[in-house]
Amino acid sequence: MEGKLSYQLVKMPLVTPFETSFGRQLDRCALIFKLEADGITAYSESVTDTDPFYSYENNSTALEIIDRYLVPHLMKLPVPGEFMEQVAYVKGHNMAKAALEMLLWDYHARIKGMPLDRYLGKSKGKAEVGISLGMEPIETTISRISNALDTGYQRIKVKIKKGKELGILGAIRDRFPDINLTADANCDYSIKDIDLLKKIDRFNLQYLEQPLGHDDLIYHAKLAKSMSTPICLDESITDLEKAQKAFEIGSGEIINIKPGRVGGLTNSLSISEVVRENGGHCWVGGMLETGIGRAFNVAMASQVNVDYAGDTSPNSKYFKKDVVLNPFTMKDGYIEANSGVGIGVEVDTNALSGYKTAEGVIKVWKM
Numbered sequence: 001m002e003g004k005l006s007y008q009l010v011k012m013p014l015v016t017p018f019e020t021s022f023g024r025q026l027d028r029c030a031l032i033f034k035l036e037a038d039g040i041t042a043y044s045e046s047v048t049d050t051d052p053f054y055s056y057e058n059n060s061t062a063l064e065i066i067d068r069y070l071v072p073h074l075m076k077l078p079v080p081g082e083f084m085e086q087v088a089y090v091k092g093h094n095m096a097k098a099a100l101e102m103l104l105w106d107y108h109a110r111i112k113g114m115p116l117d118r119y120l121g122k123s124k125g126k127a128e129v130g131i132s133l134g135m136e137p138i139e140t141t142i143s144r145i146s147n148a149l150d151t152g153y154q155r156i157k158v159k160i161k162k163g164k165e166l167g168i169l170g171a172i173r174d175r176f177p178d179i180n181l182t183a184d185a186n187c188d189y190s191i192k193d194i195d196l197l198k199k200i201d202r203f204n205l206q207y208l209e210q211p212l213g214h215d216d217l218i219y220h221a222k223l224a225k226s227m228s229t230p231i232c233l234d235e236s237i238t239d240l241e242k243a244q245k246a247f248e249i250g251s252g253e254i255i256n257i258k259p260g261r262v263g264g265l266t267n268s269l270s271i272s273e274v275v276r277e278n279g280g281h282c283w284v285g286g287m288l289e290t291g292i293g294r295a296f297n298v299a300m301a302s303q304v305n306v307d308y309a310g311d312t313s314p315n316s317k318y319f320k321k322d323v324v325l326n327p328f329t330m331k332d333g334y335i336e337a338n339s340g341v342g343i344g345v346e347v348d349t350n351a352l353s354g355y356k357t358a359e360g361v362i363k364v365w366k367m
């Protein structure tokens with residue numbers, strides 16, 4: 001068994017800057033991993049970026065953890081579930097773990113000759129698509145929404161922050177009274193803001209995403225009981241147990257599943273099971289992934305347990321020129337999962353090289 005794990009760090013300009021409560025992003029700096037073993041080439045992407053603003057991980061910590069602790073467990077090419085058990089002794093660092101776990105999903109799906117969405121379990125073959133819009137002046141947001149609706153998006157999510165919620169949501173509802181609308185605060189509020197947050201009820205959102213602390217469940221439960229708007233958790237759900245606890249104490253009834261945040265697809269699948277057992281809802285989010293990471297998200301978003309429209313927009317929403325030759329396109333508000341084996345993307349190696357800011361070989365092995 002011979003193998004090689006290498007990475008490329010790419011810096012890709014976004015088509016439109018993306019502003020959330022934690023900052024304005026102009027580029028996506030993605031870590032792309034490549035596994036070559038036994039004649040098979042697999043790819044994955046770490047959802048980390050340069051800064052630890054969404055979570056504590058960033059590209060440097062991911063590389064460090066992979067290099068020092070995770071790669072030894074990749075070398076025997078275990079199935080993803082086994083890999084996750086072997087690396088459980090490393091606390092946290094889910095994004096680093098997910099990068100290798102997803103490499104193994106691509107690798108094993110290729111060995112089986114199956115497209116990833118089918119290898120994962122029960123696929124609908126397609127994913128319902130929504131759009132996540134960064135914070136912009138109100139008029140810009142209104143015109144982006146109008147374009148998105150014309151393009152067929154099934155749900156509109158806008159970013160909000162403290163003091164910048166009632167104005168924007170009111171303007172959107174004045175103009176589009178009936179659309180499927182949600183808002184994502186990325187942890188910008190505290191429980192002291194409960195009276196302000198309750199005012200959001202008047203906008204009839206499908207849900208309010210992650211209003212409170214990134215590791216909070218208790219205050220979300222308190223908030224959920226005092227609002228009519230359902231709460232959706234993103235940052236707070238980092239593993240299966242957190243999802244169970246959230247349902248146990250009523251922190252929210254919807255989960256934004258991001259495979260990177262929860263340590264990969266094994267955990268994403270278990271979380272989606274827990275969601276459905278508890279009568280909740282889930283959808284697949286995104287981290288502005290390149291076409292490589294996006295293919296994993298779309299495969300997950302195509303699973304039958306995923307019942308709400310996600311943030312897995314087509315590649316062209318993010319990049320003028322992506323690093324894959326077969327980008328996703330949206331039709332009637334759906335994206336079809338790739339039908340090729342594994343993640344089914346044709347990696348554009350020239351594009352990757354063009355965007356490359358660093359690269360390295362992490363490990364070469366023979367056993």
Ligand code: OSB
Nearest residue numbers: 054132186285286287288289311
């Ligand atoms: O909170 O869902 C989020 C992007 C980066 C970090 C956090 C989030 C997001 C998005 C964009 O909302 C989702 C996407 O279109 O990839």
Ligand code: MG
Nearest residue numbers: 184209210234
């Ligand atoms: Mg979010």
